[in-house]
Amino acid sequence: MRPIAIVGAGQAGSALAAKLRALGHDGPIKLIGAEPVPPYQRPPLSKKYLLGELERDRLYLRPETFYAENGIELITGTRVAALEAAEKVLLLKDGTRLACAAIALCTGADPIRLPPALGGALGGVYTMRNLADAEAMAPEFREGARVLIVGGGYIGLEAAAVAASKGLRVTLVEMAPRILARVACTETASWFRALHESHDVKIREGTGLSELRGSQGRVSHARLSDGTEIAVDFVIVGIGVRPGTELAEAAGLTIDNGIRTDAFGATSAPGIFAAGDCASFPHQGCRIRLESVPNAIDQAEAVAAAMLGQGVPYVARPWFWSDQYDVKLQIAGLNSGHDTVVVRPGDRPGSQSHWYFAGPKLLALDAMNDPRAYMTGKRLIEAGLSPERNALADPAIPLKSLPLSEPVEAL
């Protein structure tokens, strides 16, 4: 009997395999991953694991025995080299040809690297995606070491927080005029800038990296776009990812900001599905691709059902979190297309939330140390309800008593 094969044993791949079994599928399942370890959580890589507060086996999403116990053949350390879409055949790196009943591509995303011409191949230059990346850079986190972080997105900021907490001297450069430029409003960016500056992180916005220089193959200096040069002991490049579309693209599948799927996770090739960071899908009249754990799990589970002919359209309920120092950021919704941001002070010192609106319609919120605001906002967004903006800005009006409306369309 031909197996269902899942390419990529990450967050989405492992959820998909488990869900196939939970839904009663009793045929063979192969879960094939390039990394040498069982499926694990990535979020702690730039948080607790990097801080050294978590043992390696606590990163694993499921105990190693789970897969065999559930009849899931987990094949680690094996890259799928090619896909023959029409025949639903996978070619493994060692030459094995695997004919499948159906295939799910859960290939994640690859970090954008600094080109070797700019010093990207020097020793002491790291990206942050895999367990192997985190383990390679961990020994560099020595008190007093000078680290340059390139890129002021969430992963870069989290790495900066870990480094500053461990007593490193941290400089973070962001080419855009401000940190978090692609993902958050100026209010949230300012809030996190102040937080990092209070921990002595030097944030240089509107400043790109021009080149890394080294001696004896190891990085020693960074030249910045404003002409200054700084001495560094190591560098973390956090300038975003590209969806893992290589395999799909070579097989002729349609690519559209990731592997293009419909609401059931079906790609342009019959019997081939995709889920997680690598897949774009329809959402409220647009096409989006999300890079988050909740999406990887929920979409993978929806795709598992679709692969068994029990599918219902996947409806994303986007949310995300980030931990920096003792601040917990929780985000619900998608803020693209917003025209106003309402700032609401929280009930406790150091808590605050930023609510994104398009006209009267609530789109998203960022809540800093304010789980109540987060949960309230998340529920409202999912229910299509919007609080009245002036009331929201007034912390004297309790969250539970906010006047609500149901705007039909964003203006």
Added chain:
Amino acid sequence: MISLTFLTADGTRIDTEARPGVSLMEAARNASVPGILAECGGACSCSTCHVYVEPGFAGLLPPASEGELDLLDFVCEPDPERSRLSCQITLTEALSGLTVTVPERQG
């Protein structure tokens, strides 16, 4: 080792053991206890690791943080006496014998 019992929503009893230092959520994950989703992996951000702690043990547990209490207010069917987020309970030998019930629904 610390012995633990999970009672799932459909009445199944899962007995397991865990080492000190891991969280109750991780112990549930390692024992493949259904119904504990733990989407955020223990970051106290998602509240999908909600459990009911059997009376008698509540006093032995570390008190819930403000952040945990905030999230617990929003879980499905909270019980002020028994609700906890399992990722926020670090296991110690003193908790051996702990019994918790998994709610019917998370989130």
